[in-house]
Amino acid sequence: MTGAAPRNPALFWLALAIAATALVVLPFALSGIGTTWVRVTNLALLYVMLALGLNIVVGFAGLLDLGYIAFYAVGAYTYALLASPHFGLHLPFWVILPIGAGIAALFGVLLGAPTLKLRGDYLAIVTLGFGEIIRIFLNNLSRPINITNGPQGVWGIDPFRIDGLNFSGKQTVLGLSFSGPIKYYYLLVLLVAAVITLTLRLQNSRIGRAWEAIREDEVAARAMGINTTNLKLLAYAMGATFGGVAGGGFAAVPALLSPGRFGLGEAVLVGFVGGGGRHGQEWGVVLGAILLSFVPEILRFSVGPVQQSLFGRTLIDPEVIRMLLFGLALVLVMLFRPAGLLPSAVRKRELAERSE
Numbered sequence: 001m002t003g004a005a006p007r008n009p010a011l012f013w014l015a016l017a018i019a020a021t022a023l024v025v026l027p028f029a030l031s032g033i034g035t036t037w038v039r040v041t042n043l044a045l046l047y048v049m050l051a052l053g054l055n056i057v058v059g060f061a062g063l064l065d066l067g068y069i070a071f072y073a074v075g076a077y078t079y080a081l082l083a084s085p086h087f088g089l090h091l092p093f094w095v096i097l098p099i100g101a102g103i104a105a106l107f108g109v110l111l112g113a114p115t116l117k118l119r120g121d122y123l124a125i126v127t128l129g130f131g132e133i134i135r136i137f138l139n140n141l142s143r144p145i146n147i148t149n150g151p152q153g154v155w156g157i158d159p160f161r162i163d164g165l166n167f168s169g170k171q172t173v174l175g176l177s178f179s180g181p182i183k184y185y186y187l188l189v190l191l192v193a194a195v196i197t198l199t200l201r202l203q204n205s206r207i208g209r210a211w212e213a214i215r216e217d218e219v220a221a222r223a224m225g226i227n228t229t230n231l232k233l234l235a236y237a238m239g240a241t242f243g244g245v246a247g248g249g250f251a252a253v254p255a256l257l258s259p260g261r262f263g264l265g266e267a268v269l270v271g272f273v274g275g276g277g278r279h280g281q282e283w284g285v286v287l288g289a290i291l292l293s294f295v296p297e298i299l300r301f302s303v304g305p306v307q308q309s310l311f312g313r314t315l316i317d318p319e320v321i322r323m324l325l326f327g328l329a330l331v332l333v334m335l336f337r338p339a340g341l342l343p344s345a346v347r348k349r350e351l352a353e354r355s356e
Helices: 009-033 035-060 069-082 093-115 120-140 180-203 206-216 218-223 228-252 264-274 282-311 318-336 345-355
Strands: 171-173 176-178
Touching (some): 035 264, 035 282, 069 093, 069 120, 180 282, 206 218
């Protein structure tokens, strides 16, 4: 699905109805196993939103951004500071999320403006440095004026509330018990659906085609009259906007935020998921975000008990195994799926032509 009309409308709507039903039932099925898995699903949805925003920058416009985690941090801290006892402000989330998205978009423009002439590895290094600068600032803005509370982070963050509906508490509706994570799940599903719809529409719009032209050959795009400067800045700003919204959701769920959550490891993980290849395939991004959210948790709950049953003790820490598998996955994808897990038709055709 790329935004074009489906070839078989009846089959399309049937598949959509099945997918919607599965999404509605999923949190109750997962809560039967444990509430932890609903929380992991919520984290996966945040990663999907974050990766789709990065996909606009890297996949659509071809701008290699390794500092995208900075916009996630900006959105998260905007929500945390405006909805916590830190400054005594407790604004509603529907006010804070647009503010966080706007501030993140501003930071996106601030990142994009000085890097317009950089490409490839040089652009990657500068954006990676930008992400680290934001993290260091968040870690040190506690004196002389305490803005971010430094490495201690911000706590007591307000949950989402809508007309008395508190997303952190349990509520019974029509005999069904909705826990806090389940309510967050449904809200995040709606946000992710909106982001996916917007990115699909963007891909086939005039702006999306202009981004594609810049990605393939910036000089030729400029010669055809495309304003590459404005469109690059727009890509940075729009991608950062999604990152800011995802960051706000991330801050509200645990009610605790610290700079350590936005380190280099997280930046590499998000960059790996959200690159989208050279042709910005959204569904590959969604699949990657889900896999890289669930696989570490599955290993966390399985590797330890398996080693205990086999050897009587834990020989290898699950975190070490996770990093080993992550590195192995990188190598295997590059060798056997260079176009991505779910490559676009254009990318597959390009690789087929090169192999001939």
